[in-house]
Amino acid sequence: MTSSLFKIAGGTVYDPTNGVDGQVRDLWIADGRIVAAPTDPTVRPERTLDASGMVVMPGGIDMHCHIAGPKVNVARKMRPEEKRVAEKVMRTATTHSGTMGSVPSTFATGYKYAGMGYTTAFDAAIPPLAARHVHEEFDDTPCIDKGFYVLVGNNHYIMRAIQEQEPERLKAFLGWLLSAAKGYAPKIVNPGGVEVWKQHQGGNVHSLDSVVEHFDVTPRQIIRGIALAAEELKLPHRMHIHANNLGLPGNWTTTLETMKALEGHGGHLTHIQFHSYGGGDGDEDTFNSKARELAEYVNSHPNITIDVGQVMFGKTTSMTGDGPLGYYLSNVYKSKWFSSDTEMEAGCGIAPIEYKNKSLIHSLQWAIGLEWYLMVEDPWRVVMSTDHPNGGSFMAYPQIVRLLMDRTWRNDVLKTVNPLVLERSSLGDLDREYTLNEICIITRAGPAKILGLKHKGHLGVGADADITIYTPHDNKEVMFELPRYVIKAGQMIVELGEIRDPVRGKTLHVSPDYDHGVEADIADWFEKYYSIRFRNYPVTEDYMHEHETIACEE
Amino acid sequence: MSETFILIPGRTSKQGCGISEGKFTEGYQSEINLLQVSPRDMQRLALAEGERVRLTSETGAIEVAVTAAKGDELPPGLLFIAYGDLSSRLMGGDTHGSGMPTSKGLDVVLEKIG
Amino acid sequence: MSIATKKNTAPDPSLKIVQDATCTFCGCVCDDIDLSVKDDHIVEAKRACVLGKSWFFNHHTDTRPNCLISGQPATIADGVERAAQILAGAKYPIIYGLSDTTCEAQRVAVGIGDWIGGNVDTTTSVCHGPSGMAFQGVGEVTCSLGEIANRGDLIIFWGSNPAESHPRHFTKYSLMPKGMFLPNGRKDRTCVLVDVRKTKSAKAADIFLQIKPRKDFEALWVLRALAQGLELDAASIEDETGVPLSAWQDLMDRMKRAKFGVILFGMGLTMTRGKHLNSEAVLALVRDMNAYTRFVAKPMRGHGNVTGADNVVSWQTGYPFGVNLSRGYPRFNPGEYTTADTLARGEADAAMIIASDPMANFSQAARTRLAAIPYIALDPKETPTTRAATVAFTTATYGINTPGTVYRMDDVPIPLRPAFDSPHPSDFEVLSQLERRVKQLKAAVRIG
Incomplete structure (x- = not known):
């Protein structure tokens, strides 16, 4: 059965995956997907959208944000003070009301992503024990497709399997866990460090070879063990890594060691900006950028991809699965602090923060993020992110686009930040400007490829008809913050920021093939240490509304 | 006689079970209609087991049967009653901007009836 | 109420067994209950506590109008x-x-x-609305209940009476379990109860501190002061809180010595004068304690x-x-x-x-x-x-009749396994x- 044909006519199309760089093309849509133009010239579309003079791109993909689940929801509860003064999201006849601030409510999250031309987003840090919660929130997050990464870097079963040198058991467990949570990819947050935090006051690991007590494993072993298992499970997105020592001066050596620990296996280092610092001992006088040194390594190692974690000036909320980091930040900012440890699995830290352009540290963080975009030569391996809301809101993406496409404006902003940035980073020397095609890569085509989403991030035949149509403008922030039209799975969902049809969106997850023989061992271990029953742990089909299993294949 | 006490309404197992059994069952009703008094206060005030007293708070007044608290569960000067219709009648409507009326630690005057 | 507790082994074909059903009576949300169901009656609720049994045995189908x-x-x-x-x-x-x-x-x-x-x-x-307001003021250092079971070596109940309101909390989460880092279970833990009356929970505690009613805030700030090493006047502290300063100092010493301390607090704090300020004092104290050791707080949620x-x-x-x-x-x-x-x-x-x-x-x-x-x-x-x-x-x-999701007091989402249709x-x-x-x-x- 073919639904009605929908034609987007005469737009200037950017589709880097298929080598289309600003050419005038027609797009044909049926059943929510891109289809070939009918060969029969008498076939007329039921509907035509005249896109002449407009820029047509695939829908945006945010591959690293925090938008659902226990940590995000706690942050919503924790920060009433910012909502009262934030933009109001009003109820309409078909859409729910909501609240903004750094941590928007679920409905508002869906509407705002879609309003900005983003049609897919992945939450980056979910303890699998709370997976059910995420699926419930996803069901109340309309307009976008979504998925999440499962926290595994401090998982007891995994650390035990590494300790006992049982790679097959690790692999099977990882397959089971991703399936049980209906998650998308394994996520490592401060491998080993969160477990030490649970054991000791102010505890953490400090290098790749620190030993995690009781489990007798090191971060390096955890990274390597999971990288190998992910590869053998053929996960579409191998491994998402939040390295050790986030935010600490001098942490760039840890980051470099983490890249080396992959030993050529595929890995994505996330919010790399927060991991690219020189200097030592929290001394502001020595804090500096090591983006160049790290970017050189990335440029010569195609197994590695990154997203930036751009810092934007203003107030926001820090939220992380890195428990000791939350403690560190709350002491730095003297703010209210939430911390929660999840049994067998993970940690969590939340604290309000403010990035000030007069602060040397914050200004450098801002500059280092931009250095990363400008220093990675291959745009297919660097992805736009603010690590929403950690570096700033996802709502800042249009502003980042302008910073990357407009060198003059970038240098104007650079003049307003702490002047020492010019000495401690090389941002002032970088004159690269992104093209529209490159922006299209780092905001949709690239993340789709890195995530292994073959039907997203491009406009070829068979792709999901997730399409954003912009009115060109010299000021790229203006162009990108308010798309003319946003189309989701062939449906017109947004016109000029107003929601027309609040479609539900689907959940993307994986179901890797694994050795089911491991389940008996998992069950024994589970019943011994978890506070809920094994039978009640896996997320069942009835929690999945619209959803799609992404294949694990080469 | 009349004397000032501090009243602590709270949960009990019987009251909790009574919610499931039904609020109009005798078991539930008898549990929430029983005021625990420390044995020393019972003796001092010459209160008999099951005797009805009047409790008056700033907001309301109830009549309720007394029973001696077990062992040393209650210190003298403190009264206990299971949450329910009666305890709520002694609670004020003002929440002092918190949403929560003061529901424990209420000042009450206890009077013998008749 | 008819409860048939059968001990014989022959399986009754008319008996439906629901394994690992979830009890939703209190915030413990025990998900390990094995139900035996016969003719739209639950006739057995294995592992349920007194409140849970009453919950499962008293929700029959009835003929009341919809x-x-x-x-x-x-x-x-x-x-x-x-x-x-x-x-x-x-x-x-x-x-x-x-x-x-x-x-x-x-x-x-x-x-x-x-x-x-x-x-x-x-x-x-x-x-615990007041605790929610307190949380918005200072935050909260907390954990899932399994962390308490596996690591908690000092368990303080403050203004809560789990023996009557959350009967399985002791056995399932906080006192009795043999945890990963507490192989001897109860023997590896110290339990302290702070309350204005000596509730039925006192029997489970190693130490009971009976404070004056409406003095929770003051008592918690005594502990905050002792954590900082401040010198306090013994006579006025005892007069104010009803507990000798030496007992508070002993408690603080234990709190600092603990590897993983826990304060589980109840409506004794939130419903009493002070309300959110009482809860805030607990949350702030626990935050302070993380400068010395690991410490967490958790409100004992009711429904x-x-x-x-x-x-x-x-x-x-x-x-x-x-x-x-x-x-x-x-x-x-x-x-x-x-x-x-x-x-x-x-x-x-x-x-x-x-x-x-x-x-x-x-x-x-x-x-x-x-x-x-x-x-x-x-x-x-x-x-x-x-x-x-x-x-x-x-x-x-x-x-009992409907599926769905509930969140345990520690925010862990748990599915429901209904026993029979309504x-x-x-x-x-x-x-x-x-x-x-x-x-x-x-x-x-x-x-x-």
Whole structure:
């Protein structure tokens, strides 16, 4: 059965995956997907959208944000003070009301992503024990497709399997866990460090070879063990890594060691900006950028991809699965602090923060993020992110686009930040400007490829008809913050920021093939240490509304 | 006689079970209609087991049967009653901007009836 | 109540077994209950506590009408129509309760609150609402219950009486379990109880500190001072708190020596003078303690899914309770939009009460107001609130008759495994019908 044909006519199309760089093309849509133009010239579309003079791109993909689940929801509860003064999201006849601030409510999250031309987003840090919660929130997050990464870097079963040198058991467990949570990819947050935090006051690991007590494993072993298992499970997105020592001066050596620990296996280092610092001992006088040194390594190692974690000036909320980091930040900012440890699995830290352009540290963080975009030569391996809301809101993406496409404006902003940035980073020397095609890569085509989403991030035949149509403008922030039209799975969902049809969106997850023989061992271990029953742990089909299993294949 | 006490309404197992059994069952009703008094206060005030007293708070007044608290569960000067219709009648409507009326630690005057 | 506890082994073919069912009576949300079901009766609830057994054994199917309008039997459709008219026509409608139903139903209820521009509030506001406000002030250092089971070597209960309100907390989570780092279970832990009366929980404690009523705040600040090493005047501390300074110092020494300390606090703090300031003192003390060792705090939540209600209201509106939607977007203000207040001040002009009994639990002023306005009640049981409702729906019992999700007191989401069908509709079904109708009525108003 073919639904009605929908034609987007005469737009200037950017589709880097298929080598289309600003050419005038027609797009044909049926059943929510891109289809070939009918060969029969008498076939007329039921509907035509005249896109002449407009820029047509695939829908945006945010591959690293925090938008659902226990940590995000706690942050919503924790920060009433910012909502009262934030933009109001009003109820309409078909859409729910909501609240903004750094941590928007679920409905508002869906509407705002879609309003900005983003049609897919992945939450980056979910303890699998709370997976059910995420699926419930996803069901109340309309307009976008979504998925999440499962926290595994401090998982007891995994650390035990590494300790006992049982790679097959690790692999099977990882397959089971991703399936049980209906998650998308394994996520490592401060491998080993969160477990030490649970054991000791102010505890953490400090290098790749620190030993995690009781489990007798090191971060390096955890990274390597999971990288190998992910590869053998053929996960579409191998491994998402939040390295050790986030935010600490001098942490760039840890980051470099983490890249080396992959030993050529595929890995994505996330919010790399927060991991690219020189200097030592929290001394502001020595804090500096090591983006160049790290970017050189990335440029010569195609197994590695990154997203930036751009810092934007203003107030926001820090939220992380890195428990000791939350403690560190709350002491730095003297703010209210939430911390929660999840049994067998993970940690969590939340604290309000403010990035000030007069602060040397914050200004450098801002500059280092931009250095990363400008220093990675291959745009297919660097992805736009603010690590929403950690570096700033996802709502800042249009502003980042302008910073990357407009060198003059970038240098104007650079003049307003702490002047020492010019000495401690090389941002002032970088004159690269992104093209529209490159922006299209780092905001949709690239993340789709890195995530292994073959039907997203491009406009070829068979792709999901997730399409954003912009009115060109010299000021790229203006162009990108308010798309003319946003189309989701062939449906017109947004016109000029107003929601027309609040479609539900689907959940993307994986179901890797694994050795089911491991389940008996998992069950024994589970019943011994978890506070809920094994039978009640896996997320069942009835929690999945619209959803799609992404294949694990080469 | 009349004397000032501090009243602590709270949960009990019987009251909790009574919610499931039904609020109009005798078991539930008898549990929430029983005021625990420390044995020393019972003796001092010459209160008999099951005797009805009047409790008056700033907001309301109830009549309720007394029973001696077990062992040393209650210190003298403190009264206990299971949450329910009666305890709520002694609670004020003002929440002092918190949403929560003061529901424990209420000042009450206890009077013998008749 | 008939409970057949069979010890013989021959399987009864008419017996249905539901393994790892979830008890939703209290915030412990035990998910390890094995139910035996016969003829729509639960005849055995293995591992359930006294409250859980009473919960499982007393929710039979019954012949009460699905719906009553002004006390007269009515169809669900008529009930929904009348309810929708009441809510859509009101100037200041309020929705309240929600802590004893599934998240699926809660989500619809909050949606209704949005469409009608009303107030959404849950029983949190008269339970640990003050702790929620304290959390907004200072944050919270906490963990899932399994962390306590595996690591907690000093367990302090403050103003809570789990022996009567959460009977399996000791055995399942906090005192008895043999944990990963506590191989000897209870022997590896020290338990302290702080309360104004020597409750039944005192038997489980190694140390009982009986403080003066309404002095929790002062006692907690004594500990905060001792944590900092400040010198305090022994005579005034004992006079103020009712406990000698030496006992407080001993407790602080233990807290600092503990590897993983825990304070589990109850409504002894939130319902007493000081309220959110009492909770804030606990949360601040526990935060302070993390400069010396690992320490966590956790409110002992009462109702089976009150934690789910907090979560749902928060993810949909951004605020945990006491939310007003009358201006077309969510606003939050405890004391203003909380139900004890909107009723007692005579502001609400219509209400929908879901799985809660304000006619028994609220102040007289609030009850008087509720009795004077049209309101809708949904409850599996007959209560003073359902009896006086304009429209009363008899609904299926969550967890016994209906599937769905509940959140344990530590925010862990747990699925329900129903035992048998109910002749009554679920809260979710009634609310979904009501939401559709309310949206229609509101859309008509907009057009008209």
